[in-house]
């Protein structure tokens with residue numbers, strides 16, 4: 346099992362959520378977050394002074410899926426979230442050791 350974390354533009358939230366449902370994922374967690382990447386934010390004028398807004402609003406999707414599902418999801422997320430401009434977001438993939446469904450105490454792939 347793998348955890349797929351995708352940080353994307355807020356305006357992509359609805360369409361990405363629907364696409365992930367259509368791809369038959371078993372669950373997901375979504376959070377509104379603030380972050381920055383390579384550019385360390387963006388510049389804006391405030392009362393005539395240029396200020397650096399470091400933390401930009403993004404949406405974080407977190408999904409735990411079978412290994413075999415990861416590449417399909419990466420393709421899907423990239424297809425939907427990309428605009429070609431800086432700030433399109435990132436995907437982080439890491440192993441998950443164990444999953445427990447609290448109601449049934451099922452474990453592992455059965456519990457995903």
Ligand SMILES: Nc1ncnc2c1ncn2[C@@H]1O[C@H](COP(=O)(O)OP(=O)(O)OP(=O)(O)O)[C@@H](O)[C@H]1O
Pocket residue numbers: 352378379380381382383384401403430431432433434435
């Ligand atoms: N190395 C990182 N660690 C944790 N979060 C990150 C990292 N890089 C990016 N993020 C998160 O992803 C969001 C989008 O990052 P972003 O797409 O700007 O990455 P980038 O490396 O600057 O790429 P680009 O040059 O295309 O903008 C950030 O606002 C932040 O929330």
Ligand SMILES: [Mg+2]
Pocket residue numbers: 381382383384385431432433
């Ligand atoms: Mg960036």
